[in-house]
Amino acid sequence: MAHQQTYRPGTILVLVGTKRGLFLLTSRDRENWNVEATSLRASRVFSAVLDQRKGYRLFAADNGDFFGTFLRYSDDFGETWQEPEQGIQFPQGSDQKLTNIWVIEPGRQSEPGVVYAGVDPASLWVSTDDGNTWVINEALNSHPTRPRWEPGAGGLCLHSIIADPSNASRMWIGISAVGCMRTDDGGKSWVFANKNTRASFLPDIYPEFGQCIHHVIQHPTQPDTLYQQNHCGIYKSLNAGEDWIDIQQDLPSEFGFPIALDVHHPDTVFTVVEDPAARNNVGSQFTVYRTRDAGASWEPLTEGLPVGDGVRLGVLRQAMCTDTLDPCGIYVGTNTGQLFASHDQGGSWHLIADFLPSIYSVTAAVLV
Amino acid sequence: MESTDTFPVVTVNFPDALRTKVGNHRTVTASGRTVREIIDALEQVYPGLRFHLCYETGDLRAFVNVFLDKENIRYLRGLDTLVTDGTTLRIMQSVAGG
Numbered sequence: 001m002a003h004q005q006t007y008r009p010g011t012i013l014v015l016v017g018t019k020r021g022l023f024l025l026t027s028r029d030r031e032n033w034n035v036e037a038t039s040l041r042a043s044r045v046f047s048a049v050l051d052q053r054k055g056y057r058l059f060a061a062d063n064g065d066f067f068g069t070f071l072r073y074s075d076d077f078g079e080t081w082q083e084p085e086q087g088i089q090f091p092q093g094s095d096q097k098l099t100n101i102w103v104i105e106p107g108r109q110s111e112p113g114v115v116y117a118g119v120d121p122a123s124l125w126v127s128t129d130d131g132n133t134w135v136i137n138e139a140l141n142s143h144p145t146r147p148r149w150e151p152g153a154g155g156l157c158l159h160s161i162i163a164d165p166s167n168a169s170r171m172w173i174g175i176s177a178v179g180c181m182r183t184d185d186g187g188k189s190w191v192f193a194n195k196n197t198r199a200s201f202l203p204d205i206y207p208e209f210g211q212c213i214h215h216v217i218q219h220p221t222q223p224d225t226l227y228q229q230n231h232c233g234i235y236k237s238l239n240a241g242e243d244w245i246d247i248q249q250d251l252p253s254e255f256g257f258p259i260a261l262d263v264h265h266p267d268t269v270f271t272v273v274e275d276p277a278a279r280n281n282v283g284s285q286f287t288v289y290r291t292r293d294a295g296a297s298w299e300p301l302t303e304g305l306p307v308g309d310g311v312r313l314g315v316l317r318q319a320m321c322t323d324t325l326d327p328c329g330i331y332v333g334t335n336t337g338q339l340f341a342s343h344d345q346g347g348s349w350h351l352i353a354d355f356l357p358s359i360y361s362v363t364a365a366v367l368v
Numbered sequence: 369m370e371s372t373d374t375f376p377v378v379t380v381n382f383p384d385a386l387r388t389k390v391g392n393h394r395t396v397t398a399s400g401r402t403v404r405e406i407i408d409a410l411e412q413v414y415p416g417l418r419f420h421l422c423y424e425t426g427d428l429r430a431f432v433n434v435f436l437d438k439e440n441i442r443y444l445r446g447l448d449t450l451v452t453d454g455t456t457l458r459i460m461q462s463v464a465g466g
Binding site: 065066067068083087089090091092093094095096097098 | 385386416418419420421423424425426427429431432461462
C-alpha cells in the first residue's frame, strides 16, 4: 500500500509485460520516466492492466514456463501478488488445459466488480468479484463450430475483449485464427463478425470464420465503429462488425499486430505494420503509422524512431497503447526490449526504456 | 472407503518455486500407492498444488519432472508409478535454456 501514497493522482503509469517479468514506468510529465521492476520477475506477462474502478488493483497474466499459468492481482503496484481463490482453470479431468492467459480487461464502469480474461485455448472467463473467482463462458466454449477452430502460430488464443460500454448485452472478442465474434445477449450466444475480412491462407479467402484477427478496438463515442489489425489487412466496421471495410490504403504491408486510437480524437488511429515474413519493420526505418481521417489515409511517423540496416524491430499484439490525455501519448514496445513513447500524437518519439526483455504488452493509465 | 493407514508413506521434496505452496516446507510426507495418489493426497492438504504439477487433463506438466529416488517417473509408469514406504519423491523443473 505504500506505493499508493507514492504515486500521486495525475501520474502516468505504463505497465510493461515482458518475456521475463512485469515492469512499471511512471512519469508526471511524460518526459521523465522512472522504471521499476515488480516482483513478477520470471514469467511471461502477456497482459497487465490497472483497474481503477475500486482503488488501484493491478491484474497480470503470469504465464509460467514450468509450474502453470495464473492470473494474479496486486493492490500495492506489484510488490505483492495474490492468486484468485478460484482461478482460471478448466475442470479437473477436462480435455482442455490452460496454456496462456492472453488478455485481461476490466469490465464496464457500470459493472464495477466484473473483469474479463481471454486465454488459450480460446475461451472467455468472467469474474464478478474483482478477480477473486472465475467462471468460463460456456456458450463460447461449446460453440457448435468449435471443433473446426484452428490455432494460429501463437496458439488458439482469445486475445481481444471489448465489453460495449453503451450496451450491457453486447461484447466482441477476437480469436486467432477464428476471427471476430459478437454476443448480443450477454454471452448466451456468439455470432461471427468477419464479413469482408480476408483469410488469404485458406482456399476460401472470405470464410465465415477462420480469419487471423490480431487485435480489435472500439471507437469510444460511436460504439458500432470498430477497427481491427489482421494477419491479412487492416479494417474498419461501421456496423458493429456486420461487415468490414479494408482501410489498408497506402500502408506498406497488410500484416501487423497492434492497433490503438486517440480517445479524444478517435478518427486518429495508430498501427505498426511489418514485413509478414521477417516480422519486423518494412525496410530500414522503424515506423508507426497514423491516420487522422479514420483510415482514409495513413502517414508514417518516424521522428525519433531508429533507422538503419541493423534496425529490425517487431511489435507484438498487445505491445502498443495510448493514454487518455490530450494530446494523447502513444507507447510502443518492441520484441527486443525497447519502449518508445510519444506525447504529441506520434509527432515525435523518445526511447523511454531499453534493455528490457522482449516486450509482450503495454498498457497506460493516468492515476485518478 | 478404503483405509489409507497401510499405504506407503513417502517424503516429497519441493523446489524453491513451490515451497510457498506447501507451507514453506522443503519436504513434506504423504501417503498413497502411486505418484498420482500422492499428489491427490497433497492436494487435500495444500489446495491448488496439483495445478502447479499437472494440467487439468490430469497429465504431468511438460516441464515438471518427478523422480522416485533417482528415477524419472516418465520412464517408469508415469503418474501411475507405484511408490514404496520410505522412498523420496523429488519434484524438479526441467532444465531450460539449452
